[in-house]
Amino acid sequence: MAQEVLVETDGSVGIVTIDRPQALNALSLRVMEDVTAALGGFDLNPAIHAMVLAGSPRAFAAGADIADMKSISGAPAADKALAHHLSHWDAIGLLKKPVIAAVSGFALGGGCELAMACDMIVASETSFFGQPEVLIGVMAGAGGTQRLTKIVGKALSMEMHLTGRRLTAREALALGVVNRVVPIESYLSEAKKLAHQIAAQPPLAVQAAKASVRHALDSSLSEGLLFERQSFFRLFDTQDQKEGMKAFFEKRKPIWTGQ
Numbered sequence: 001m002a003q004e005v006l007v008e009t010d011g012s013v014g015i016v017t018i019d020r021p022q023a024l025n026a027l028s029l030r031v032m033e034d035v036t037a038a039l040g041g042f043d044l045n046p047a048i049h050a051m052v053l054a055g056s057p058r059a060f061a062a063g064a065d066i067a068d069m070k071s072i073s074g075a076p077a078a079d080k081a082l083a084h085h086l087s088h089w090d091a092i093g094l095l096k097k098p099v100i101a102a103v104s105g106f107a108l109g110g111g112c113e114l115a116m117a118c119d120m121i122v123a124s125e126t127s128f129f130g131q132p133e134v135l136i137g138v139m140a141g142a143g144g145t146q147r148l149t150k151i152v153g154k155a156l157s158m159e160m161h162l163t164g165r166r167l168t169a170r171e172a173l174a175l176g177v178v179n180r181v182v183p184i185e186s187y188l189s190e191a192k193k194l195a196h197q198i199a200a201q202p203p204l205a206v207q208a209a210k211a212s213v214r215h216a217l218d219s220s221l222s223e224g225l226l227f228e229r230q231s232f233f234r235l236f237d238t239q240d241q242k243e244g245m246k247a248f249f250e251k252r253k254p255i256w257t258g259q
């Protein structure tokens with residue numbers, strides 16, 4: 001069977017590319033297993049400091065694979081067949097290192113949910129974001145009603161989930177769904193550039209800041225502030241804190257060791 005997920009490195013950036021063009025990168029169980037295995041491998045690899053998850057210029061991913069779902073009948077059967085699949089979307093949120101989604105074309109259903117599960121999104125001008133599951137008789141099941149609502153608010157999230165309305169790249173930028181919108185020719189290189197920019201920072205501070213920002217989406221303000229404070233103090237156990245502050249006064253660039 002042909003490889004549908006490509007894995008490569010570019011210095012300290014790990015790149016995972018979904019390559020299933022005949023189905024617009026529909027996220028089958030196999031694709032999601034390969035994506036999470038590759039990202040999980042990079043997360044454990046000390047030489048990798050940031051990751052990029054990409055699709056193709058035509059489609060980041062047009063959703064979960066409808067072929068996997070169409071013959072499932074009954075809630076218990078759906079739970080049995082899909083609960084494990086769901087763990088793959090959840091796994092993205094558990095990665096310690098930052099993941100940037102490089103999105104072009106369709107990011108629909110599970111594809112939109114996958115992009116939103118990443119830490120940042122660089123989008124091409126031709127990208128679309130949507131949760132069109134209602135059009136095939138279901139609803140979002142991998143985080144869409146929760147994550148999208150937290151980003152765009154109730155009114156628009158309702159409209160998108162209840163009618164299948166898609167966001168253009170420009171709308172997604174204005175609403176804070178994506179970090180930047182760039183011409184299609186450069187969306188991948190821009191995503192890699194952002195990943196390299198992050199990879200050049202002290203890794204433990206980056207990971208702590210990532211965990212703290214993600215925590216904000218899931219906690220009360222007082223609980224989040226406590227989490228942030230504890231994470232901040234823990235960084236004073238690192239050599240990179242000493243190096244960063246020493247280098248500042250020596251007016252030189254710090255040399256990070258990740259310790």
Ligand code: DAK
Binds near residue numbers: 024062082087136141
């Ligand atoms: N699944 C399987 N195949 C797909 C697909 C998908 N999601 N999207 C597209 N394809 C296939 C098409 O069937 C077609 O195959 P052939 O006929 O050539 O064999 C090929 O890709 C090209 O698609 P089109 O011919 O339709 O291309 P168009 O440019 O005309 O249209 C489109 C592009 C993206 C507008 C259209 O393909 C489309 O509407 N696709 C479906 C979009 C969609 O409904 N996405 C949401 C799927 S449901 C969960 C985990 C995840 C989920 C839920 C629960 N748990 C684990 C609990 C997520 C659910 C979903 O994502």
